Amino acid sequence: MMGLMRDALIIGAGPAGSVAAILLARSGWQVRMVEQHRFPRDKVCGECLSNTGFQILSRLNLVDSFRSLRPIELRRTILYATNGESIEMPLPRSMWGISRVAFDQFLLDEARRSGAMVLQPVRCEKLIPGQSPRVCLRNLETNEWTEHTAPIVLLADGKGSLLPDPPQKTSDFGIKTHFEKVSGARDAIEMFGVHDHYGGVAPIEQNRANAAFSIPAALIAAHRGNIDAAFNQIVDRNDALKRRLKGARRIGPWLAAPLPRFAVSRAWPEGIIPLGNSAAALEPVGGEGMGLAMRSAELAVEAIAGGSVHRLATHFDKLWRARSFSCRAIAKLLSSSTWSAFTMDIARTCPFAIPVAMSVMGK
Ligand SMILES: Cc1cc2nc3c(=O)[nH]c(=O)nc-3n(C[C@H](O)[C@H](O)[C@H](O)COP(=O)(O)OP(=O)(O)OC[C@H]3O[C@@H](n4cnc5c(N)ncnc54)[C@H](O)[C@@H]3O)c2cc1C
Incomplete structure (x- = not known):
């Protein structure tokens, strides 16, 4: 049912949000992505992309x-x-x-090229879960508030702060x-x-x-x-x-x-899929954060296409758990x-x- 509507709203244009936008838009979905910052924007990060992330660029045909x-x-x-x-x-x-200035801009440009509509600088102020979640947006230039619904909302805000029970x-x-x-x-x-x-x-x-x-x-x-x-x-x-x-x-x-440092939660609010650092966050010592964020987007899009979103938390758990301990x-x-x-x-x-x-x- 969710997959047939082919309309998704993504919150956050970091590596997780942009990779999800590229994949969904390339397979014909109508994608709206909201990002609070104007790009180029910088970000706290060691700026080393792991092989996990590089492999995803390769599958997206973006290596060159x-x-x-x-x-x-x-x-x-x-x-x-x-x-x-x-x-x-x-x-x-x-x-x-x-x-990150160059890399995040690169992925966002590709999301746009793939057909995603990018609303920026627009902040999601409130997220109300449900079968068709409601998303309250504020345009940071005009201060105008709008309310949107979408059958699928992907939360890629890098911290899960819009979840009903945000991580400590x-x-x-x-x-x-x-x-x-x-x-x-x-x-x-x-x-x-x-x-x-x-x-x-x-x-x-x-x-x-x-x-x-x-x-x-x-x-x-x-x-x-x-x-x-x-x-x-x-x-x-x-x-x-x-x-x-x-x-x-x-x-x-x-x-x-x-x-942030927290494990994958198994209780996601209805209609909302957390991605990247909204789903889990590791100690940054291994330089895997961007790669895992991108991989979580890939897994989520596969699950949406295959109607198996209910199993996604288990896949995410496997992705993060062993690395989180080590x-x-x-x-x-x-x-x-x-x-x-x-x-x-x-x-x-x-x-x-x-x-x-x-x-x-x-x-
Ligand atoms: C010290 C340190 C070093 C690190 N070193 C590395 C490294 O070397 N290699 C590596 O791979 N990872 C590293 N990481 C981890 C990496 O930075 C993150 O894992 C990665 O950025 C997560 O990507 P993301 O897409 O989930 O979120 P983010 O990259 O955080 O993107 C989230 C986006 O959402 C936007 N946003 C947030 N709230 C809202 C809202 N309400 N409305 C609209 N937009 C919103 C933000 O502006 C941002 O653009 C490091 C992290 C730290 C802290």
């Missing part, structure tokens, strides 16, 4: 146009313990360094900026443990590097909201990070956002002053440790 954005191919990752000790691991499958916030924040003139490898994601938090530096297009960290809200508060000062303290605490950023220049503003464990180990160097010693001496760690993170 993605390559024209000049993403940086990343073939290895280097982990630095809190004491600066390091271990290098080849990535079984490449990841890609690409700014954590006490951690994600922060991100861009640097130029970062010394070191241009084909590696470097991850740094820094006494109870961690983050990464990775090259992206146009000779820039992304720096994204997960840090406790208390650290930001201790610096009265001055993220530059909080970051300087982080850099001071890891010698390898200090060396890497010596001579580098920050060329972007700091972005900060509360870090990413949390790796984040804890990397950021522990007691365990990070010790874990690296084990990884160095045990030949299976690295392949197993890569595999549980879905690499």
Whole structure:
């Protein structure tokens, strides 16, 4: 019944929303997508697209146009313990360094080209579940309110905040900026443990590097909201990070956002399908968030076409559950002053440790 109406409304134009829009519009659906920001818009993210996401670009026949954005191919990752000790691991499958400004614009352009109607800057203020959910929208330019219905509403707002029972916030924040003139490898994601938090530096297009960290809200508060000062303290605490950023220049503003971390819920409101970080959110250490968001969109569109939406939560659970445990464990180990160097010693001496760690993170 739902599938026959072929009319969908998507909230949020991140990777999850745009991939859903592309797939539905390409198969003849009437798609309306609402996005609160004007694009290009930036976003807190480590900006490394995993192979999961790259495979979806390939299935969408978008690899050539993605390559024209000049993403940086990343073939290895280097982990630095809190004491600066390091271990290098080849990535079984490449990841890609690409700014969110470029990548999200690229996917949104493709959604439009595929026939989706994009309403922007328009915010969904309220979502009322039901057989045909009601969606209250506010145009942020004119402040005009409108109410819409659609047989299928895909919620891809990146946080599930419009769900009747929104996920709890954590006490951690994600922060991100861009640097130029970062010394070191241009084909590696470097991850740094820094006494109870961690983050990464990775090259992206146009000779820039992304720096994204997960840090406790208390650290930001201790610096009265001055993220530059909080970051300087982080850099001071890891010698390898200090060396890497010596001579580098920050060329972007700091972005900060509360870090979501929650498992797939099995109780979705009637008529509403959560996608991407509205469905579940991982510790970002594995750089899988965009790939999983895109994959959840692909699974949702397959389920809609096949009339099996009722099984989607089970598929999502499989997608996120194993990674959620392993990413949390790796984040804890990397950021522990007691365990990070010790874990690296084990990884160095045990030949299976690295392949197993890569595999549980879905690499
Ligand atoms: C510190 C950090 C580092 C990370 N590093 C990586 C990494 O290296 N690689 C990776 O793959 N992932 C990484 N992630 C995770 C990744 O950023 C997310 O998993 C991904 O963005 C989720 O995509 P999404 O489409 O679900 O949501 P989002 O990308 O958050 O998109 C949601 C969209 O919805 C819009 N929106 C929200 N509310 C409304 C509303 N009410 N009405 C209309 N529009 C709305 C927003 O403006 C936004 O454009 C990282 C995350 C953090 C915090």
